[in-house]
Amino acid sequence: MEAGEASPLNPLLRKLGTIAALTEEDRNTLRALPITIRTLQPDHDIAREGDRPTQCCIILEGWAFRSKLAGDGTRQIVAFHLPGDFPDLQSLYVPVMDHTLTTLTSVTAAVMTHQSVRELLARAPHLAAVFWRDTLIEAAVTREWIVNMSVRSAKERIAHLLCEMHERLQSIGLAQNVGGKPVFPWPVTQARLAETTGLSAVHVNRSLQELRAEGLLRLSHKWVTMLNGPGMRALAGFKPDYLSLRPADDESVAA
Amino acid sequence: MEAGEASPLNPLLRKLGTIAALTEEDRNTLRALPITIRTLQPDHDIAREGDRPTQCCIILEGWAFRSKLAGDGTRQIVAFHLPGDFPDLQSLYVPVMDHTLTTLTSVTAAVMTHQSVRELLARAPHLAAVFWRDTLIEAAVTREWIVNMSVRSAKERIAHLLCEMHERLQSIGLAQNVGGKPVFPWPVTQARLAETTGLSAVHVNRSLQELRAEGLLRLSHKWVTMLNGPGMRALAGFKPDYLSLRPADDESVAA
DNA sequence: CGTCATGTTGAGCGTCATCAACAGGAGTGG
DNA sequence: CCACTCCTGTTGATGACGCTCAACATGACG
Numbered sequence: 147m148e149a150g151e152a153s154p155l156n157p158l159l160r161k162l163g164t165i166a167a168l169t170e171e172d173r174n175t176l177r178a179l180p181i182t183i184r185t186l187q188p189d190h191d192i193a194r195e196g197d198r199p200t201q202c203c204i205i206l207e208g209w210a211f212r213s214k215l216a217g218d219g220t221r222q223i224v225a226f227h228l229p230g231d232f233p234d235l236q237s238l239y240v241p242v243m244d245h246t247l248t249t250l251t252s253v254t255a256a257v258m259t260h261q262s263v264r265e266l267l268a269r270a271p272h273l274a275a276v277f278w279r280d281t282l283i284e285a286a287v288t289r290e291w292i293v294n295m296s297v298r299s300a301k302e303r304i305a306h307l308l309c310e311m312h313e314r315l316q317s318i319g320l321a322q323n324v325g326g327k328p329v330f331p332w333p334v335t336q337a338r339l340a341e342t343t344g345l346s347a348v349h350v351n352r353s354l355q356e357l358r359a360e361g362l363l364r365l366s367h368k369w370v371t372m373l374n375g376p377g378m379r380a381l382a383g384f385k386p387d388y389l390s391l392r393p394a395d396d397e398s399v400a401a
Numbered sequence: 402m403e404a405g406e407a408s409p410l411n412p413l414l415r416k417l418g419t420i421a422a423l424t425e426e427d428r429n430t431l432r433a434l435p436i437t438i439r440t441l442q443p444d445h446d447i448a449r450e451g452d453r454p455t456q457c458c459i460i461l462e463g464w465a466f467r468s469k470l471a472g473d474g475t476r477q478i479v480a481f482h483l484p485g486d487f488p489d490l491q492s493l494y495v496p497v498m499d500h501t502l503t504t505l506t507s508v509t510a511a512v513m514t515h516q517s518v519r520e521l522l523a524r525a526p527h528l529a530a531v532f533w534r535d536t537l538i539e540a541a542v543t544r545e546w547i548v549n550m551s552v553r554s555a556k557e558r559i560a561h562l563l564c565e566m567h568e569r570l571q572s573i574g575l576a577q578n579v580g581g582k583p584v585f586p587w588p589v590t591q592a593r594l595a596e597t598t599g600l601s602a603v604h605v606n607r608s609l610q611e612l613r614a615e616g617l618l619r620l621s622h623k624w625v626t627m628l629n630g631p632g633m634r635a636l637a638g639f640k641p642d643y644l645s646l647r648p649a650d651d652e653s654v655a656a
Numbered sequence: 657c658g659t660c661a662t663g664t665t666g667a668g669c670g671t672c673a674t675c676a677a678c679a680g681g682a683g684t685g686g
Numbered sequence: 687c688c689a690c691t692c693c694t695g696t697t698g699a700t701g702a703c704g705c706t707c708a709a710c711a712t713g714a715c716g
Binding site: 196212216217218220222224225236239240245268278279282286289290291292295296297383388390 | 451467469471472473475477479480491494495497499500526529530533534536537539540541543545546547548550551552598599638642643645
């Protein structure tokens, strides 16, 4: 594996590499983006519903999530974002936020102005297409979440989410393998998992217990071990095609 | 209102006009697209999950929907598409369909090759941005659907969908006003409404009856009358911001 | 060692699914 | 015009899944 230059934007390059083939020129163009690195506390709103951001950020480290507030005050999480994601790129073209973007963990982010992103996209139409593709894949994920919410049982919903997040973490090199079992970080409390799956926190708790009792997973101290990956995928009806991940070039080697 | 040239693509121009300001040059560029007009029967699959389409279509007349099949065979409708929509533009950048696109009614569509769309986007980056914006708004709608599925009751879900579809139909001039009450076509059977809302057909039926009993709407013979628009919006917690529709220029005059 | 967030358990109840039967309406062919 | 069929809508009965409320346990952190 060619050692990439050390650049704070490497997580972005890695992520984009999972959905498109980047040329060395692309990488250099991206590395040249004028960014400011910022560290954000957990539970910090990056942009709120109704805001008109003038900046965009790329997540370099940590997790974030999007949520919407329903009329009765219930909060629904509609997406998770991982290192390399560009979660508010959309504010370039849809100025008013339709949802709130919040850090889940402590997050290191690369912040840049809309202006500089516009210039990048104008200069590199090829990269604009890559980002558009990213938008489209995210839409596909959102569609899958609709299916998750509406047709699957509590256990299935949770299992499906875990499968999806594992797949995504794996693709960016953030999942490990311990004794042949996938292990990955899970900074999601049961209350947040409830807001994600449309279940009550109590029922999430009980469903998790069943998943544990069936020997499918271990989950404690903010880490998940998939004890029985195939079993989880079967239970969840998980088929990863909708993520449109490219077959890994070097992922297998990297670990 | 300036009478636009008669062009089969007028529905597209009208739709794009609801989300962005188009110049006369933009319109001419779009009108020049090399298209073939086709008529499709109801319930015809335009593209299926797993397909790799080589063409795109724009809906000129009629409704279509996107759906996904869950593991147990349940079908979930994840979006509706109306005249002017470009429902499979995404296949340009995400070649494999993650869902199935089907006509709901008889549909008149403008079909074009990927190649000609690519040329258009390369030639007119401004229009590419408009289509990207369209993609992003559709993603916002999909997020709102997640909220709909997971936090709202049966009645609220149905009411919310009706509010959304009314808003969209209105924006493209396909909703009428009869005695001060909004009236719009509704080619969606209760069974399909069930597949859309994640409810059983039986429960959809009962929920509709309650909505009728509360004097909120009339629904029969494939037409909806909103008898009490504010009541519906209040019940559904409907706030149309997520649709990012521009304030109508000429819509008010058009009717 | 105290405090607060997170996780866990029990009991009762409501929304919605399921199954089954039937009614109405549209279209078709005789 | 009627008879037939099929699709769509409607109704009743029963039960499951998941919600709510309330209390308590555990763990992290200062």
